[in-house]
Amino acid sequence: MTHRTHTQDTPRDAADAADAADAAVVRRQRFGRLPERIRPEDTVETKPATRPDPARDTYHADEWLIRYCG
Template sequence: MTHRTHTHDTPRTDTDAAEAAVARRQRFGSLPERIRLQDTVETKPATRPDPARDAYHPDEWLIRYCG
């Protein structure tokens, strides 16, 4: 069995081409409005500052046991 993808040619007229061009220009004629970078990014801290956690010194054990 053969597969046909195109069975006949439909002649295009100049008015069909002009209408297609107008429709194409209306749809794709301009780029969308630019979005500023400031409008796309939101920044906020991941966690609140915790003074008790920040008071810990990670190398304190070196000072106590290796000194």
């Protein structure tokens, strides 16, 4: 002899059935469609890690003299 239990609430009378139908309508209105699609280009943001420093990025021919002989 097996004992079965119901895991879902089943409406027992007309009022419960109407409440369940209303809840289903509300649920369908809220979750009935997928959200708008997001393009992959809109999910990535690119920007430089640091601001460019013109004084640092200029070439200095005698830099080795400043670093090693100074």
